[in-house]
Every structure is written in C-alpha cells, then in structure tokens.
Amino acid sequence: MSQTLTLNRETIAAVDTTNQVQEVLGLPDQLRDALWRAESANIEPRDSPGGLVVAAMGGSAIGGGLARAVLGDRASRPIVMARDYELPAWTTPDTTVLCASYSGGTEEALAVYDAAGALGARRIVATTGGKLAEAARADGIPVVPLPGGFQPRAAVAYSLVVALEVAAICGAGERVHSEIDVAAAHAEALVDRWGPDGDEDCLPKTLARGLIGTVPLIIGAGLTSPIGYRWKTQINENAKLPSFANELPELDHNEICAWEGPEDLGPFSAVFLDDSDLHPRIRQRIELTRGWAASRGMATYRVDTVGVTRMERLVSLVLLGDLVSIYLAALRGVDPVTIYAIEQIKDALARG
Numbered sequence: 001m002s003q004t005l006t007l008n009r010e011t012i013a014a015v016d017t018t019n020q021v022q023e024v025l026g027l028p029d030q031l032r033d034a035l036w037r038a039e040s041a042n043i044e045p046r047d048s049p050g051g052l053v054v055a056a057m058g059g060s061a062i063g064g065g066l067a068r069a070v071l072g073d074r075a076s077r078p079i080v081m082a083r084d085y086e087l088p089a090w091t092t093p094d095t096t097v098l099c100a101s102y103s104g105g106t107e108e109a110l111a112v113y114d115a116a117g118a119l120g121a122r123r124i125v126a127t128t129g130g131k132l133a134e135a136a137r138a139d140g141i142p143v144v145p146l147p148g149g150f151q152p153r154a155a156v157a158y159s160l161v162v163a164l165e166v167a168a169i170c171g172a173g174e175r176v177h178s179e180i181d182v183a184a185a186h187a188e189a190l191v192d193r194w195g196p197d198g199d200e201d202c203l204p205k206t207l208a209r210g211l212i213g214t215v216p217l218i219i220g221a222g223l224t225s226p227i228g229y230r231w232k233t234q235i236n237e238n239a240k241l242p243s244f245a246n247e248l249p250e251l252d253h254n255e256i257c258a259w260e261g262p263e264d265l266g267p268f269s270a271v272f273l274d275d276s277d278l279h280p281r282i283r284q285r286i287e288l289t290r291g292w293a294a295s296r297g298m299a300t301y302r303v304d305t306v307g308v309t310r311m312e313r314l315v316s317l318v319l320l321g322d323l324v325s326i327y328l329a330a331l332r333g334v335d336p337v338t339i340y341a342i343e344q345i346k347d348a349l350a351r352g
Helices: 009-013 020-025 027-040 058-074 107-119 130-139 152-169 177-194 203-211 222-239 255-260 280-295 310-332 340-350
Strands: 052-055 079-082 096-101 122-127 143-145 215-220 244-247 268-274 299-304
Touching: 009 310, 020 152, 020 310, 027 143, 027 152, 027 177, 027 310, 052 058, 052 107, 052 152, 058 079, 058 096, 058 152, 058 222, 058 310, 096 107, 096 130, 096 152, 107 122, 107 130, 122 130, 122 152, 130 143, 152 222, 177 203, 177 310, 203 268, 203 299, 203 310, 215 222, 222 244, 222 268, 222 310, 255 280, 268 280, 280 299
Parallel strands: 052 079, 052 096, 096 122, 122 143, 215 244, 215 268, 268 299
Antiparallel strands: none
16 A cells, blocks of 8 residues: 555556556546437337336446436436335336346346336336346337446446436436537546546545545535445445445434544545535535544545536546546555455355
C-alpha cells in the first residue's frame, strides 16, 4: 500500500490485468452506443399507468436508481427497483417491468421475469444473452442487446440509458436523448482531466490517496444519493475495501451518533457528494455534518457535481467514483477485476 505511487497507465496496468481502467474511461462512447442500442431495439411505446419496475441485481441494477435521479421531477410515475426474487406487492398488469441481467443468468432477474409474466405485466429485457434472452425471445418479449466483454459493473452506461429509454417508452418519464449526447461530450473532457494521463494532483487521484487506509463513508443527497451507493459498491468490488453509503438528511437522524467514537474500530473517512440543485437546508447539513465528522478525527471531503443538466452532473460523479475505485485498487496492489467472494457464493447456490 503506497500513497506516493504514481498513478499512471504503467503502474495501474501492473495490477489491472484486464484493463478495467479503460472500460471506465470509455464511458462517453458507451453512453452513445447505449442510446443507439436502445433506439435500435424499436420497442413500441405503450403507456403504463402503474409505472416502471427495474428488476436487476448488482451492476445491472444501478442504472435504474441513476435513471430515476436523472429524471427527478420529470418522472411522472413511480420508477422503483426490485432487487429480489419477487415483484413489489403493489405491481399490477399495467406496470412495465424491465428485467436486466448483463449475463442473462441472474437468478433473481429470471424469477421476476417469470413473476411479471404470470401477472400479465409488460416485460422488456436488457441482456447480453443467456437464459434471460432465450426466454424473452421464445415469449416474443423485446430485448435490448448489450455488448459482451464487460464486467457487469462496468456496463453502467448501458444500464442507465436503457432504464431511461424504457421509462420514456412506458410513460414514466421524459425522453432525454439530447441530454445523453451532451453528457457524453462533457464526460470526454473529464476523462482527459481525471484519467491516468491527467495530473497527479487531479481530483480522483487526490481522493484515492486520501481514502487509502480508511473505511470510506459515502454520503449523498437528492441527485447524488444513488451515486453514493455506486461509489460504495465500486470501492467494494474494485478496491476490495469495506465502504458504506448513506444519504442526508436521514443520516443526521441516526448514523451520525455512531461517528462519536470510531477510533477504536479503525480510521474512517467521509466523502460528501454535493450538487448545486440540492435543497439549501441539505447543503447546510453537509457543512454541519462534515464539521462534526472532522471534529471526531475523520478525514472529510466535499465533492461537487460538474455540469449543467442533471444528466451531466450525475455522469460526472459516476465517472469520478469509478476512477477513485480503480486508483484505490492500484494503490493497494489489488486487481480490480477479481470478485472471488461473489463467485464462490454463486457457485454454492448453483450446487443447491
């Protein structure tokens, strides 16, 4: 573990055996390709008064939460996540269910696919293939084909854009095609600034060096709440570190009490994900909560979204968090691609 390691392509490649950093840097082109794939699927618009359920797990699920955040008050109907084997109890036949599984073999998504069919709800599938694609094609269900070769968590652009497109198709939200294009161009500039070829004191490298050796607590609010969860899971999987996410104002009603004495548990750090459009009282809470954390000896960081539209601002922090997780992996000397614990659990389940 070295805070002074130069975070360039050579040092990252020494641990990043499958070039995960390049998949992160490819976010702008992935956003454009995802939009093309979603449009090319030619899914017939059909109004769904019951809203949209996004049934997915892990990296395939995060797009639903991010899409709901992008739409904000432009979401005219419920957009909810189903990270389970069952649909929400209130789901009705006039609900659209997006079943997303990158591999096509996620057992929870497959179970919800069957449940939605039994209910008579409209189904749409996003996958690279597997059992989910086979079932959908046999049933005549629309499929958005995803490109192969990614780790599911690295396909965030696809899960986000497909969820946005399906939300528009079923009447749960506005179409944001132009915002996606603008956000892709915006992300290109950030890649140049924040990538391995960027300055050693650029934001993600500085953050990674500050977080190394700590348990990062990621705090979001509003638009940044699902981004905070994305940061947490990327740090978990890529850097193999404990990390936790919460949101304001809820955190100030419970978790902050636990910050009174974490020194006997090990060093913690707190990253507050800010956005220009947050409620003024939330922004005040960020400063007060950050001050409280600092008074307890925690390293604290306040990070702002970058951009104009909600899509630009969200994409900026998704990119930042993904890079921080890769840089943390390089500083720790661990390969970001390995997910042994996940694979072992899946193997055990497959054996019954």
